[in-house]
Amino acid sequence: MARPFPYVSFLRVYEPLDAFDDAQQLAILEQRSRGRRITEQLDYEQSLRRVTRTVSDPFPHHEPDLVRVLHFPGNSGSTTPYYCPNQLSVRTTLAAESLDATLRGPLVDVLVPEAAREAQQARLDPDTFADSVAKLHTRSATWGVPFAWFVLIHEDDLTEVIEDNGRVSTVRISARVHECIDRARHAIAQLAIGAPELDLLEELTELTQWLEVFRRDAIVEIDYGAVADRVFPDESPHDVRIGIESLAEADMTGAAASYRRLASRWIPIRQLARAS
Template structure:
């Protein structure tokens, strides 16, 4: 949303007024817990846009930054840092990636918890369950892969989950990715099953099963990876 706004010469971030102050009304998502309680998730558009700026400035090449932002890069970096410094609770409520879902995130969910409805694909799990699953996966990954790669992603995910109330609900969803996948492909997606099978194969050593499941994941997500490289 932030990058698209640059096409129209907008100085303000999504979620803030032209003078740089945040909108007084926050956009939210709502859901019901298993007990029927109404749960509210702030979308944190302004803070997420600031985080997107930081990510863009740290990963985009010089020519892309120049073509997109001209000489405003450093000013935007300072503004983004200030906005993130104002973030209540120290974490945004929504974390997103483009083109793919980080495979370690699938440890949060089980295959039979998937919901496919109204053009959406998502899972919802109680916070306590999510934290336990991430902790188990982190311990297995650390003992197998060391401190980098999936272990680092799981560590960051655990720290993020720790910011929120224990009665919260955690949602993993495909967002706009469903527009890039046809119905047959979505139906055949076994990512959650494969990631959990890898954990089981690590816990009860079965190198062959680990390799087989990694290959299935690679095949499923490779098409989206190619699209990302083509952009």
């Protein structure tokens, strides 16, 4: 499997087939038998074609949107398929808008030319775009997994380690959305008491609001991406949880110890973003 660079991690929400409208269901049914490894390879190949165009244009044009399938075990022991549409056209549009808001000068036009943006707007359907923005199934982060994501999962959640030629190509951890929401709310309550000034409190509040958009029987997945090879086996979910509990109990020593473990693991990776 190709190894993307820079490191990109994903937080995805999967829903049952009947959570989607008729058009989305048809697209899902056409792809539901495809294996996850093939889907990831197709996604990588499509992204590579976009960034190697002779004319700078990072947007997808008319290729069909990919759908990922997650088979999650139920209480009976059998698995049920859940689906996560890639929504790439919407996500790239939002990313371009974010880039435009954060960068200044001619660099934006070099990366995302005005002509490419206008062409992308012409391809978008205003109604489906608005619906997709309101219910975006995928979030991404570069150079490390955000600490807020770790609040959603526990060490005993369903974990899949994907290896390729002796290296960990990714680790995927999944849990039911209602469990993730409960964990986030518990952490929010603890932080509101112990450390209301932390950015993590605001991040968790916004993350919980996003998860509440989906059906209660949805599944949440953290996909580490290629960064997993540097950190797995990873104790970050445990360290984040212990750190928050320590803050709620005013145990600054315990909170500092948890942060040191997290920092030693993730700061070197995030520093790679500024390495030349």
